[in-house]
Amino acid sequence: MMETTSQADISLEALRAGDRAEFARLVDAYSAPIYRLGLRMLGNEQDAEDVLQNTFLSALTHLSSFEGRSSVLTWLYRIAVNEALMSLRRGKPEVNIDDTDSSDDMDNMLPTQFVDWGALPENVLLSVEGKHALDRAIQNLPENLRTVFLLRDIQELSIKDTADSLGLTESNVKIRLLRARLSLREQLSVYYGERINQEKIND
Amino acid sequence: MTESSHSNCKSLLGTLSDYVDGELGAELCREIEKHIAECEDCRIVVDTTRRTVDIVHASNYPKTDLPDEVRDRLFKRLNLAAYLKPSSK
Numbered sequence: 001m002m003e004t005t006s007q008a009d010i011s012l013e014a015l016r017a018g019d020r021a022e023f024a025r026l027v028d029a030y031s032a033p034i035y036r037l038g039l040r041m042l043g044n045e046q047d048a049e050d051v052l053q054n055t056f057l058s059a060l061t062h063l064s065s066f067e068g069r070s071s072v073l074t075w076l077y078r079i080a081v082n083e084a085l086m087s088l089r090r091g092k093p094e095v096n097i098d099d100t101d102s103s104d105d106m107d108n109m110l111p112t113q114f115v116d117w118g119a120l121p122e123n124v125l126l127s128v129e130g131k132h133a134l135d136r137a138i139q140n141l142p143e144n145l146r147t148v149f150l151l152r153d154i155q156e157l158s159i160k161d162t163a164d165s166l167g168l169t170e171s172n173v174k175i176r177l178l179r180a181r182l183s184l185r186e187q188l189s190v191y192y193g194e195r196i197n198q199e200k201i202n203d
Numbered sequence: 204m205t206e207s208s209h210s211n212c213k214s215l216l217g218t219l220s221d222y223v224d225g226e227l228g229a230e231l232c233r234e235i236e237k238h239i240a241e242c243e244d245c246r247i248v249v250d251t252t253r254r255t256v257d258i259v260h261a262s263n264y265p266k267t268d269l270p271d272e273v274r275d276r277l278f279k280r281l282n283l284a285a286y287l288k289p290s291s292k
Contacts, residue, residue, distance in 0.1 A: 024278070024286035031277060032269040039267065049273050053280045060281065109216060111248045118250035125258045134262060153259050178220040185248070185255045 012068050027056055030073055033155060034080045040150050041084040043139070051087060055080040070164045077157070077165040081147060088143070109182050113189030120192060137187035141180055148173055149180035211238050212245050223253040 010029060014022035034055050038048030058079050059066075066075055124130060141149060151162040152173065163173045215235055221227040222235055239246040278287045 020283060021286060023281070024283045027277065027281065027283065028274075031274065032266070035269050035273065036267050045273075049276070052273070053277055056277065056281055110213070111216075111244075114244050114247050116247045116250070118247070118254040122258075122261070125254070126261055130258070131262050134258060153256065154263055156263075174220060178217070181220060181223075181252060181255060182216075184259070185252045188255055189251060 010072055012066075012072070015063055023060065026059075026072065030076050031056070033073070034076060037077065037080055037150060037155055038084055040138075040154055041081075041147065042087055047084075047087055051080055051083045054083045058083070071161065074157075074161045074164045077151065077155070077161075078167070081151075081165060085143070085147075109179055111182065111186065113186050113193065115189045115193035115196065117189060117192035117196065133188060133191045134184070137184045137191075140187060141183055145176050145180040145183065148176040149184075152177050153181075212242065215239075215245055216248075219249065219252055222249070223256050 010026050011019075011022055015026060031052060035048055035052045038051035039045065042048055042051065055076060059076060062079075066072075070078075138146065138149070147166065148162060148168075151157045151165055152159065157165065159170050159173050159177075162168075162177075163170045166173070168176075211234075215238055218227055218231055218235065222232065227235070235249070239249050275287065278284055
């Protein structure tokens, strides 16, 4: 959900006029979600902190060119995602951040796992092991799906704000979100399928 | 989902995200519900997709706060140390 300070409370005019106190308020309003995004995208606190600092340094530099067509938060997310992707690229030169999506047709999404684990209780699904399985599955998502998934399902942006943050169309966001969710479902189905089988063997 | 009689399964997939988010129109919802009443594989896919999204949202709380020392360093880096009042947490 949105953080405690809504964007309506931040004056773009004051920011553009160089009002330091207003910029400090902007930082306090949005630094936590930006930091969490960095943590999720990069997986460690140091890199997340670098993304956080670079995002607001960049925002400070480019405030004058921010036209206010998107929300301030969406704009900050766009900067943060670019910072995080640059950081990933530095660490792993082979990371593919090419946005051309040759695989947006449905054929690659057809489910292959039909384990009926949906009725497992929450104390299993949200156990430490269950959360680790989920985290691993998220880490396994290809970058172009993971970024969409993180903004929409973890940061809880709307489809439109996710699209604006990434410079994608809403329909592209929707299809990537679906692919991400189906991939997570497949991976969790394998994980819980093995657990269910194991319990049957042990019984 | 591979049998020829299951030609609806693939089209169902395209509306799955909207369905689990509660953003699908009533008529399409009825179509899905009619289909999954007859197609066990699709019923499982719909149930486990919904469950996947549920646990993603549930595991997202409590949200990580910005650590105080990270906030301190951020304010200093941005030359905002003068505004480094205690956070409202």
